Structures are given as C-alpha cells and as structure tokens.
Amino acid sequence: MRPDDFAIDNCLKCAVCNDACPVFGVHPRYPGPKHLGPELERLRREGVATDTEWLEYCLGCHRCDLACPHQVSVSEMIARAKAKHRKPLARSLRDWWFARPGLLGMLATILPALSNFALSMRPARFLMSRLMRIAPRRKFPAYTRPNLHSPAKETTSGDRMRVVFFPGCFIRFNRPELGRKVIDLLERNGFAVEVARTDCCGVPATANGDEAKARSLARANVRSLIDHVNAGMRVVTACSSCGFMLKTGFGGLLDDDKEFADAARQIGASTLDIGELLMAQSDAGKLNTTFQPTNLRLAYHAPCHQKAQGIGRPWYHLLGKIPGVAIEDIDAGCCGMSGTYGFKQEKYNVSMAIGQQLFDRISASQPQMVATECATCQMQIEHGTTFKAIHPVEVMLQAYDGRPL
Amino acid sequence: MGSTQVVIIGGGATGAGILWDLSLRGISATLLEQGDIANGASGRCHGLLHSGGRYVVKDPETARDCVAENRIVKTIAPHCVDDAGGLFLLCPHDDPAFFEQWWRAAGDAGIRSRWLSGEEARELEPSLATDILGAFTCPDAHVDVFRLVLANMQAAVARGGQFHTYSKVNSIHVASGRVRGVRYCDTRTGEEHEISCEMVINAAGGWAESVAALAGVEVPIHCDKGTLLVLNDRPSSRVINRCRKAGDGDILVPAGPVSVLGTSSMPVPGPEGLTASSREIDALMQLGIELIPGLVNARILRIFCGVRSLYNLKQEGGAAGREISRGFAVFDHETLDGVGGFVSIVGGKLTTYRLMAAHVCDCVSKKLGIDSECTTAKVLLRPAIDRKTHRRAIQMLPQPVAERIERRLGPEVDRVLDSIEAQPELAELVCECELVTRAELEYVLGKSTPLPAHTIGDVGRRTRLGFGPCQGTFCGYRAMLAGFQTHHWSASQAAAEFSSFLHERWKGQAFIHQGQQVEQLSLSHDLYGADGPICADSGEEDGK
C-alpha cells in the first residue's frame, strides 16, 4: 500500500476490498470501496459528476487498502472525493467542529468542569441531536485541564536516546495523565522525552472532508517537528491514528507543496508507534523488564489504524512478556467507532452493527480488561460491552509498580 | 423480395451519413452492413474530429473541409462529441520551420489557433514533457464513432430509412447495363434475401474493391493499416498532436475515461486478418512517452488495428500510404464503366463523412431525377432531452449513471426510465466501469429499439459495456445472462455468444506483454478457460 500514488491502473475489479470493508458487511445498500474508489475515480478523471452521499459512509479504516492484492490506494480516492462532497447545513456545521478537535479541546478546557457538565446535560444533548445530528447515546469523553509538558531539563541529559512525543488531541485535552504515563514509560526504558508543541494530526479533518484544514494542520505540525527530526530525534506516538497520519507524511496532502513535501516525508520516516519503539528496545535487549508479578487476563484489540501501519502486533507481544499476564488477540475486525464517525446520528446504527462481532468475541473471551491503543476503540468497547478498555501503556507501567489497574 | 430506391452497402460513418442524407431528401434507402455498425475503418480509428491542423501544410483543401465539418458535426451531434480542444506541440527535435509553416497555413485554412509557450502548455496539461518548446491550440475534439454512426442511422430510421446489420451482399444484379437489385445473406441465420432497387451505393470502405467486383467494375483502393492503443487513463484532457510532418504515434486522444494513442501506417493486402506486432506497439509507446513521459506507467487496455482505404490514381510506383491524399473520390460507374445505377465512394476520413455523404447523395439524387438539396448540415441528429425527462432521470438514478444514460440514449431514455419505474431492480449496474444499467441493457437487446443488438459485442458498441478495464470479464457474463433472460438466445447460444465476445476481447489484449492488463487477462482466462474453445469447458467435451 503506497499512499503516494493513486495506482488506479492496478485495479482488476476483483472486489476483495468489498469483502474487507466493514461497512459493506453490515449495510445492504453501501456500494462498497470498489465502486466508490477506483470505479468512480475513472469517471472523476473524465470530469463526470460522481458525488454521492455514500462517500460519507466510508470509515476511513483503510482495510480495503490492506486487503487489495494490487496496491490500489482505494481509501485515498474515496477520501479525496469525500472532501468535495456537499452536505446539508446541519451536518456541515457539525462536521466543521468534528474536524477540529484541537479547537474544540482548547475551548472545552478553559472551564473543563463546566464543559463536561454541559456536554452531558440531557437538554443539551437533545438539542445537539436535533440541530447537529449528534447521536444522543454517545458519551463525550471528559475534558481536563491540559497540563502535559516536557519533563524538566535534568532528565533530558545524559546518553539517553532523545525522542519527541506527539501526544494528539485525546491525550492533550482529555487524558493528559495518560500522556505523563507515556513519558514515564519511555523514561523508564532509557529515553529522554520532549513533548512537541503540535496541533491535531489532521485525521478527523480528513475524515470529515475538510482537506484545507487537514493541510494547514499538516504544515503546522511539520514546522513543529522538522527541527527535532533533523536533529536525529524520532517522533513517538501513542495514538494509532496520529501515528498513521504522520507515517503517511500527513496523508500525502503536502506532496505538491515544494516547501513542505520533503519535510513531511522525513517526519513520516522517523515516526514510531510507542509499541514499535519498545519492541525495538526489547530486541536490543534494552527493555526494562522489572515487572512485578501479576495475575491479569487481557484481551487485545488491534485498532484499524494500527494494522494499517504494518508493524505487526508489538503491544500484544510486549504485554505477553509481563509475567502473569495472559493475553488473547481478539482479532474480530473493526470496532466501528472510527473517531467521529460513531458520534454521528445517521451513522450510529452502522457503527454499532460493525462492532457487534467484536463485542461478541470479547464477551466470549471474558477478559478482565481489553487493551487497545486507540482512544475511540476504547470508547466503543466500553459503550458496546460491559468491559473496561485500557491503553497498553498503562498496563505496562502499572506492571513495574505492581499497582492494581 | 424487398424494394427500395437506393441500396447502400457499408455501415460505417459514410454509409450511415448517406442513409440519413437520403432520408432527409425523401429518397427511400436501405443500408446493408455485413457486420455490426462501424465494422471497418470507422470503428477502428482514433475517434478524432479533426480541426484540420494535421493537413494544413500538406493538403490545404482537406484542411479546409475539416475546419467546416468540424464545426458542423459539433452542431448537429453534440452528444457524440467531447469538444476537448487540442494542442500541436513543438518538440525539441522537430523542425521549427515546419512550426512556422503550420501557423501560416492554419491561418489560411481558417483554423482558430493561438500560440502557447512551453510553460503555458504545461499549465494547461501538466503531464506534458518538460522539454516541449511550445504549442498551438486548435479545435480538435473526440467523437464517439459508434454513437455518431448510430445517431445517423436512428435518425434515418425515424424518417423511413431501413438498414440491416449482419447482412452481407453477395450478388449485385446488373442487367442491360443497369443495376437492378442486390442479393444478400443474413450471416447469422444463413437466409438469403433480395432487394430490387434503382441505385446501389458502394460505401464499403476497405471492402469497396470486392463489392465493386460484384458489379463487374474496378475500384482502385489501397489498404493501409493503422495500429492504435487504448490506455486506461486520461493523461491529457485535450487532444495532443505533434507539430511535424505527419508520422507514427503522434496523436493522443482522450476518449471518455480512456485515451487512444496512435497511429502507425503500413500497407496491407486487404481489410481482414489484421494483427499488430509487439515491435509496433513498443514503438508507439515510445513515441507517446516523448510527448507525455508519464505514459511509461500507463496501463494499455487494448490494442486494435484498423484499415484505411485510400484511393490511388492508377500510377506506376504508387506512393506509400501517407503520401496519398486523404481526400475522397466519388466514382460514377455509369460514366466510367457503363454500369448505370452504381456509385462508389472511396477514401476520406471520419471528420468529413457528412461532406462525403453530401457529394454522393447529390450525385445519386440527380441520377434519380430528383431535385433536392443537402440539409444535413442544419438538422440536429437527435433532439435535445427536455427538462422534465432530465429531472426524472436525476431522481431515479445516481447522477453519473443518469448523465451517461442521457448522453447515450437521448429522449429514448424515457423508455428506460419507465422500465426502471416498473421494476426498480433494473436500475442495477451491469457494467460498473461504464455505468450501464440492466434496464439499458435490456432496452438495447429488445426489439423495440431502432437498432437492436444481436451480439454482446453489439451491446458494447451501443453502451460501451466491456470497454472498461475488465474488458468484459464481468459485465460480458451479465450481458450474456441478460440476453438469455430476454429470450434472445437459448442457454447454449448465450454461452456461444459470450465465448466469441470474450475471444474478441482477449484478442485485443493478447499483445500486451506487461502491466496490469496481463493480470486482468489472466483472471479472465482462469475464470472462463484459456485452453481451446470455452464452450468445451476445459476440454471435457467430445469424449475427452
């Protein structure tokens, strides 16, 4: 899968992408990635008007790209078409906000307690559902005062390998303490961590059809990160979607931008998922394995954007190294949340139908907790099952201290 | 035994144009074509509606004809034309003096053109090679040949014209120095029919010589083969020409969702049995890459050859294909050979088909003693769709499907919409590449349409089914089932139809030796069996 070329010519119409598509599997009328992608793309190039509401139903999970035997970048074609799709006012307004979790987070964390209260109030949710088509059954994650900073200078000296942490909006505005745990975990494993002053990675903007916003975010992030990367530092992400976006050089959005194209690619080449990074440490014999014995039964769910990075399943293996942890790879497809997708009223049922297989398999496995790197996967799992979801970083960190989770 | 005033032999652009012209003049005519529409040169060309730019220097008369006809065809058949515009490129190794000559000659011929610098040209067409030095614009366009031929025929039928496809003329009755009638054979059933007539027009293109022989006269044509490649992409949105003395491979025409690159020129003995060599194909690609470097990654969908029939005056040491004028000639065999009522038209090109038809019809109507004028330049081949129908189409079908079906069927789209209204499942797409619905497929196969399809290939020519990347692997199968379901064919006939359709499609992909089409072809072979005739289903037939 190469995100830098459209490769429409590679399509043999085999429809394996349709088989892989989670939406196609649950929605009887969804035309499927084969049609929305390469088939309509041919006509788009000819100038035929091909806009369709169905483009909005694409999850952006990239499973079609992974399944394609001939390297057609199906989801990219759909994303580009989605950006040109015209929506009615209510949804345009909603999606404008959804495209900007950075802005939303900044506003909501001015007075987080008030924001959380407002977002959970019944009347407010009723209005949001009516006016902006936001699914009333969804719980918004709580906002907290953002206080994630780079660690003090003393800890960044020495012969530790320096990395720059890209926290992403969820950690920054909803769970900064998770961000601190990421830093703690990295420090315990021999890294010196700096937190980058970065913006939203741009995945929600792309998913909501706002290419211009995604592009401006990409430029801002490149400016923030390029000096670190040029100095030889690796960029570390703890969120699969952020990691995916960075690794693709910001989705190829800056390919035509002479000033930023190379820098974006460089950053992409230097980005590592934290699981990937720790696995490399383990391979070099440098993983901190001072785990306290524990007794924990976990299920692991690989987020779609994690699979789409092609790094294997490092967290599954890492957690398995903790003595007393029994871990099962659920491997039951997409959870259905896909970031902002599951919050949309018109897509709520699709989202839950997609996740049903995962919910059932988790129930059958009866773990104590489900470990998964993606915040919205966690939300979906907790919404659709009675099980708690947790970031693998937290499991590993807790294992050092022997504290219960 | 049928009877008519005029029999036209040959269902290409010229023959169809003649049928329409005659029908407008109130002269009854029947067209007989041995294959399906545009079987010969018409159906195997670039589909380029010349601005005249290619002829300004060498053949100014033809160029002027093209200028006029270009405008006319765009007016009378807008639904067949994609008025993309064109560029004549000055490449680094080409003769700049020719460029100058071209500019002056274009002005003389009346071609609207302006000069662009290399950079400006690349702004319009980013895929052009960076070493292009400059370009002239011109009003080149792409014309969908099948649609154009169909349009002429359908318009003629509406005014009383008749035609028969799969009808091969095997005898022309001449008695007392006059043509009396023809006998033809229905190649699908083997039945023979007779038509008596006053005049026969030989518009058989590459077969003109053999048809003329049926009447005992000679028509000296020279067959010249051109190979063309269909590419699964649109690297340019305009027609790209090379501004030099006409040579091989120097035209790229965007044709719907694909492009056509070509062409070559070599003499061949006759209009059949044409093949392309892989050396020819490589050479064409190389030339294309000089203009658009990105073509090196292009997927070749299909390779086909067409034959041009050129007329040469009987001279010792006739010139090679390209030097012969692309002009046309009308042979009045009464004057030339003493066979009354027999007229042949040879030579010419697609762009001037209407003009050729006009000349022939003028000649023919004079001979019939009818005082008439050619009005084809002013009459629309198809009325426009009214807004009510358009709104209905947009409501019932997704936008791209509606757009396509309107362009293909025009006002007839109402019939298809009616059937979808009655049976909503008919809105299903049978050919996903070219957006052909089941309803349209059944309409085209049905008997109520003016030009019914008899084979899956015919369906393709009317709807573009099978013209996309899968080259009929998927949609051809569905078309076969549709033909069976509408009682067109029995099950074994349907399988046989599909077999011959596939073979035709496979032939066109046979010489592509690299790229994704090879994989696509493999897929097709695996599904339907590559060894031997596929009806035998991998050789289990006949006691194996």
Place this chain on the structure above:
Amino acid sequence: MESNRYDVVVVGAGLSGLTAAGTAVRENQRVALVANGPGSFVLGSGCLETQDMLRSGTAPERNEAIAFFCEMARLADCPFDGDIAGGRYLPTILGGFKSVALAPRLLWNAEPRDGASTAIVGIRGLSDFDENFMAERMNERARTIGFACTYAARQISLASDCGIPVTTLRIAKRFDCDPEFRSELRDALRLAAQGFERILVPSMLGLHCSETLIAQFERELGCALGEMPTLPPSIPGLRLSHRLWRYLHRMGVELFQGFPVQKLEIHEGSCTGVHVASLGHPLILRGESVVLAAGRHSADLLGEACVELDPQMRPLTPGGSAMAWNLFAAGALAHNGACNGEDAMEILTGYWAAKFAAAARGSYAAR
C-alpha cells in the same frame, strides 16, 4: 530472541505461500507470513482441477503434498472432498462441467449423480447467477457427456432484500452473523427443494462461519445441498483464504498482511532480510530461511524474469549457483511463469519448498 527473527519467513499468501507457512509451522518452525493481499486463488472456486494434478510432478511428491494440504484444510475447518486421481465433474460458471480432483466439500456436493433429480436454486435479485441458464446448459452438457441426471430451475425470494441488488458476498456476510436470516434462507430453500433429492445454490453459505454451522444448516434443510461457482468475488475462494489465515494464526504464525515486500537482502550468498514496505519506514524481517511465493512479484524481487531451481528448490543465478543458501522458491517462480490456474503445482511447490527451508537449519520449537 528478537521479535522480527523467525525460522522461516514466507513471502506471499497464495496457495503456495499458505501451504508453505502451514508446512513450516507443522515442522515446528517459528514462522512469519508476509503478503500484500490474498492470492489470486480467491477469485476461483478453490477447486483443484484434474489436469493440473496430472501435470504436477511425480506421484509420490505430489501425493504427499496434496495429502498435507487436505489435512491442513480440514484442520482449518474447510474440508476438501475428492481424490488425487481425479476425473470427476463439477459445474463451471458457464454451466458446463470440468474435470476436478479435489474441491471444498460444499462444491463437491454439486457433482452430478446418476438418477438424481436436482434443483438449481437462484435468488430473486441475484443477477450474477441465473438458475434457468444453468439448468438448461447443464442438462445439455450432461446429456452430451452421458450423465443420467436432470436439473430443474427454481427461484426463491428473500423478503429482507426486496428491491436492493443482491450479491453473493452480501448474502454470505449475513449468513455469517444473522441467525434469523439463516432461518429465512433455510425455510425458503426447503420449500424450493420439495420434490428434489438435492439442491444446488450459488456459493454464498458464509465466509467466516464454521463447518459445524453449515452442517447444521444442511441438516435442518433436510436435503442434500451443494454450491456452485459464480463470478468473483468468489465465496469459496475467499472462504478458503479466510479459513487458512485463521488456522495459521491459531497455529502461531505471525501474519503481516497488507504490505508488499520491496526488497530481499542477499549478502554473500545468504538472504539476511526481507524488507516489507510498511508505512513510513520498512519493516525488516529476518528469517533463517525464506520461502519466496509471491507469484508474479517474485521475479521482480529477484531481478530475474525466469529462474532455474536447484534440487532443493533454491533459485539459481544465471551462473548456476544458488542465489542464497537459505532462499527457496515456490509457486509461479518454481514452475516458471505460468502464474494462475495451476493450483496443484502451487500446493506442491509450497509444501516442498517449506520442507527444504525447514531442514536447511536446525529448528527450535515455536513459542
């Protein structure tokens, strides 16, 4: 032990790659399977044709490989029926018959049986399959070949899909997860089956569900049931691929799906790395042995259009020496060019290449 080190790295997930991975893991190797996508066999029906069987290698080699494959398929919950000698007939997509040696069980059930009255059942709205066409053709072909069986066409209507275009892929997915749909389908089929000993349906009975579930469905249906191949997406092909992947996953094979291999590191006669074109930067897998089973892509990776193999199935340089002592070829590369439709050869070469790969060095038990 490094996370990216394996005993055997298999490149490619066609029939040869999957067989190789399955063989290697049975030889107690730690195996990684890396593939861009499923192999081209998913577009076919998963049947192993007789003529392929006869063309592939000598009898003992072939029989061992095929027997292994059948066993693996059985363990993967996708059992095959038939026998290596072949020569039985199964319906084709054009309503004819082709000679098949082995086929997945449900497809095998479509074998013509003398004296049997069979209904071919289509579904209203399923336009890729026409039961009347199939029945008419198959009756004609059966008469020509000499089978004494008759086919009649029937159609069922599924209430839930009215007006929406139906495809076998959608039906299969619903079959997998919706028990109510399965009941509806079963009841409709039961009605259509009245008066017939057996019914044949277009292949659509689930992609991921278990054989047990399907067997239960058949029992509740109350008559013999077989599947027929259709246009791609081909359910039996996809089903076989899914089940084999699941099996390999269960057996501890580490699966890397979705990215092509961009380079093989060959250094001084040894293959030291498999570079996977993952996002951002390549993932490098290191195998004690590497089995190259990547179809058309294999030749590109080796930089040679056509390669000879040594008796241990190692590709040779033009000079005649093995490119790498630990690099083995299976699939298209191993039988020179002919890529698709040679399923038996794929299995044979996958099996033996993996055997050689496993034997090339000592092995240690998988984790």
